[in-house]
């Protein structure tokens with residue numbers, strides 16, 4: 708990758724304000740519009756067990772769509788994110804929704820202990836250094852017996868469709884390496900237990916993409932194959948064949964939740 712190549716998406720998500728926000732916003736919007744994305748998010752929302760009058764926090768809320776869905780359950784709904792760009796977009800998109808959006812670092816949440824009846828994070832621990840500290844913060848601001856929930860992919864399950872080939876293996880591998888915490892999905896239950904959360908459960912949801920445009924938007928297949936072609940020229944014909952074929956890819960999303968002791 709040279710100096711003018713934009714950061715891979717997983718690097719951009721670590722500091723959205725220092726990267727090209729259009730690409731980030733397109734990626735976030737596309738997942739909200741995919742059936743599989745909506746399905747796991749709907750399940751995660753149900754698992755929060757929100758009762759009218761309660762208060763709920765979405766840590767690293769991005770564009771705030773999940774905060775609006777929590778609000779629709781009659782709760783005080785708060786979203787925080789470290790990106791000023793995304794919080795400004797959330798405030799403008801959801802003006803009048805009654806949701807609260809604030810810029811804050813997940814490692815240092817600006818709330819007193821035991822402030823919320825439900826605390827969640829979605830697809831963000833994969834990008835943040837020291838995820839154990841974030842989960843501890845989430846548990847700190849959750850009330851006793853309230854739900855603490857994390858939904859994250861495990862990139863050890865990532866696959867690009869098609870027959871086995873060394874190029875596919877390498878593109879998968881190079882993509883996985885761009886994540887701060889590629890195996891976060893399988894780490895969630897230990898992180899919750901270490902933060903004092905009990906009665907821990909988990910469910911898995913397959914998150915597939917279909918067709919080149921969708922697979923490329925979420926998994927940057929084109930850029931990865933082109934980068935690789937500097938070292939392995941066969942990556943370019945591979946990319947051509949992938950583009951003309953079914954162009955399927957996918958990853959397992961894990962939802963892991965429990966109640967604060």
Ligand SMILES: C[S@@+](CC[C@H](N)C(=O)[O-])C[C@H]1O[C@@H](n2cnc3c(N)ncnc32)[C@H](O)[C@@H]1O
Nearest residue numbers: 720723767768769788789790812813829830831
């Ligand atoms: C893939 S997005 C997920 C956004 C949202 N939860 C969703 O499901 O659409 C990852 C988010 O983590 C945020 N983020 C990264 N590091 C953070 C930190 N240290 N504290 C708070 N938010 C952070 C990014 O700004 C981005 O909005």
